[in-house]
Amino acid sequence: MSYQLLGAPLSLYSGKVRGYLRWKNVAFTEVLSNREVYEKEIVPRLGYGMVPVLITPDDETVQDTTEIIDYLEAHEPGPSVYPQGPVQKLAALLLELFGDEWLLISAMHYRWAYNEDFAYQEFGNTAFPDLPSDERYARGKKAAEKFKGSLPFLGITPKTVPAIEQTYEAFLRAFDTHLASHPFLFGTRPSIGDYGLLGPLYAHNYRDPASGEIMERIAPLVADWARRCHAPQHSLSGEFVSDDEVPETLMPILKMSATEHLPMLQDCLTDLQKWVSDNPDASKLPRITGFHKYKIGGVEEDRAVFPYPLWMLQRVLDHFAALQGADKTAADDLLKRIGAESLITMNITPRLTRENFKLVFAQ
Numbered sequence: 001m002s003y004q005l006l007g008a009p010l011s012l013y014s015g016k017v018r019g020y021l022r023w024k025n026v027a028f029t030e031v032l033s034n035r036e037v038y039e040k041e042i043v044p045r046l047g048y049g050m051v052p053v054l055i056t057p058d059d060e061t062v063q064d065t066t067e068i069i070d071y072l073e074a075h076e077p078g079p080s081v082y083p084q085g086p087v088q089k090l091a092a093l094l095l096e097l098f099g100d101e102w103l104l105i106s107a108m109h110y111r112w113a114y115n116e117d118f119a120y121q122e123f124g125n126t127a128f129p130d131l132p133s134d135e136r137y138a139r140g141k142k143a144a145e146k147f148k149g150s151l152p153f154l155g156i157t158p159k160t161v162p163a164i165e166q167t168y169e170a171f172l173r174a175f176d177t178h179l180a181s182h183p184f185l186f187g188t189r190p191s192i193g194d195y196g197l198l199g200p201l202y203a204h205n206y207r208d209p210a211s212g213e214i215m216e217r218i219a220p221l222v223a224d225w226a227r228r229c230h231a232p233q234h235s236l237s238g239e240f241v242s243d244d245e246v247p248e249t250l251m252p253i254l255k256m257s258a259t260e261h262l263p264m265l266q267d268c269l270t271d272l273q274k275w276v277s278d279n280p281d282a283s284k285l286p287r288i289t290g291f292h293k294y295k296i297g298g299v300e301e302d303r304a305v306f307p308y309p310l311w312m313l314q315r316v317l318d319h320f321a322a323l324q325g326a327d328k329t330a331a332d333d334l335l336k337r338i339g340a341e342s343l344i345t346m347n348i349t350p351r352l353t354r355e356n357f358k359l360v361f362a363q
């Protein structure tokens, strides 16, 4: 049996893994995560509903796109999406986090502001592929309520919408400029950072028709990159740029991650620590630990505190903490240049880990 990817065309995080699997040239079959697959496979395996899920040839279950990619990196041959160069790897991990968790805001906003009917139909096509089209739409609308309803939890409100659009367009322009001189983030080979960006930029912001038009108009090279990152199965390895160089054209994007995303992550950490002192006996974490203020494009709004992105940030910090000598100096320099020097002394305490598909405190 080959790998099975349980996922769906409309799913942001399925696109991240699908693009990676195709580039890595891993044999896999995609199984549409319809209602029956949720009930018979996904929920029994995870204990809750979430995609994508990877089922390995040994019938192991892997969830969370980062864990899926790391599993395949450890078990499959061929070139890696992790740059050998420590500074490139640091930047790539930061950009994976930025794509997965910060660009999620624009991905959710654009889907529901400009592609509502398309999305309802897609939710129905995924969950109930055998029903007639109008019934798929009606049932898709019901199934989509939870997702559309999550917008305020992500800080997407009428107050923040103009800032979300402004910062997304600035990101698109910066990435388009970078892509004029490099096919991927760090050269001719896609990195873990490319796949982090691919989630929001493919399934939502390229594939949703109205969002795709916006991308084609503002940043045609980003649309082209999304197509290439998600291209059908191929075995083109490419290379990362030499000498551990982080292309100058990535600096504006790394600075966005430092000035926009990092303050929110720092605030989440403070909130998590407060939650822990208020709940000293808790061993596992709820998905949301409370509400806080965040800022996007200078506009402040309430948003739920999600501890999960801190687990991803911990990966970035673990990589950084292992560096020594000239590598550490070069990594410090990058963090200072992009305005992320607070990462140099940051520690995620209590330490987080994932067990049985849940975020828990490390023992």
Ligand SMILES: N[C@@H](CCC(=O)N[C@@H](CS)C(=O)NCC(=O)O)C(=O)O
Residues within 6 Å of the ligand: 011, 012, 013, 014, 049, 050, 051, 052, 063, 064, 065, 066
């Ligand atoms: N961090 C997770 C996020 C996965 C995720 O949010 N998947 C969405 C679909 S794209 C989902 O199934 N959401 C269900 C839910 O949030 O309850 C990953 O990287 O796998």
